Amino acid sequence: MSIRAVCFDLYGTLINIETNEDMEEIYRGISHYLTYHRVFMNRREVRERYFAVMKERKRQSTERYPEIDVEAIWHTILIQENSKPLNGREKLAKELARLHRGISRTRLERYEGVKRTLKSLQEQYQLALISDAQRCFALPEMRALNIKKYFDIRIISGDYGYRKPDSRLFQMAAEQLEVAPHQAIYVGNDMFRDIYGAQQAGMKTIFVDSNQGAKSYNDIQPDYFAHDFYQVLDGVAFLAQKHADN
Template sequence: MDIRAVLFDVNGALIDIQTDERMEEVYRAISHFLTYQGIRLHRWEVCDLYFAVMKEQFSANRETYPEFDVVEVWREVLRRVATDYTRTLPPDKLETLPLFLAEVQRGIARKRLALFPQELEVLDRLKARYALGVVSDAQTAYAVPELRAVGLHAYFQTIIVSGDYGYRKPDARLFQKALDALQVDAAKAIFVGNDRYRDIFGAQQVGMKTVWFCSGLHPNNSHAAEPDYIVYRFADLPEAVDFLAAR
């Protein structure tokens, strides 16, 4: 098989990450920050309002696999609790506050952000032979900065993030957007992911070959789809790609 591209999921497949968006410290910090914007809320009021607005956003979304927009969630939170003082803040500050809150929320919620062993060596080998891309169920507000933080951003010719489109994997359109950006046919591409439903089933819908990376961060949905190859270490990925390319 003439393989031209290898595409990846991010969390659990490219990045060893752990977060806790319900962590009390997240909303304590945001609550304290908001007092300087003229907004006085208890940390649990901030938390409850954030998740209520997110739920509303999901409910209003008519996609089969809906995705939320974290920046717009925080924008709506601010709109609902803004005081007269808040509305006197400089327009530039008001415009950037939702993104800032999304970044602060993610930064405090993050417990681990690391690469898998030998990952850069593997990506160097793959980049020399194939176009590389990303299709991630995430938010650009933190997915792209996290890729940069661990030194991965420059490896990829295209990065597709579900939060920018309002729908998430396994929606085939996300995979197709990445393939179109790389100008590669699905039959000549491999997708690497840690989720057998969102990643493996999703990529198979458009005709891609698939590698399931059992990274220890994979959800328990093993019944969802059968991958073409399974790896338990990132270091074994070149072997998987070579095997599929030879078929």
């Protein structure tokens, strides 16, 4: 059977992003913003509470590779502060998650060749996204860089409470694509989370050597090594031909 789908990691593969959650400006800005919602916490309290709730939620998780839900973290903080109105907490939690992300972000850009490659692959294959991310800011960031339109199927770890290399995320994508895992290629930049995870699920793999991600993990080797994103098309063609020959 032929290759029918190509799945992608997001950050470090399609999007070149840098964030710094240690910046004081983040928590000062959130502290000031919260006063408009009658929640009064200084920046030190905001920072300490954010990381304390995150740590506790990870501790309570039964998953081998736990993933946080940033909206849930802020919602917990709002509950602890007895914020009003009660029916507005979920909306405010999403706003705070996006505000935190926006201030912490120092870079957001597509890697060279991404849009052209996706457009070309879309003509022949189904495409899907499998990302360790949070839906509340991943989708707007994809939209801002004009790549959201290429992915109708988006598996985002923050929705499930576990992250790559958990094979369930890759299997979920294959199910939604209605293909067997061995009929899909996964493209990622992290040898552990992406390549190892996808191979455990039965997918073929392309490793993109970007400026981010783990470059090695034990003796794991990808099915194709792309030195940059421009080589992804060559990798897909190579693996598709190899699969057809078998």
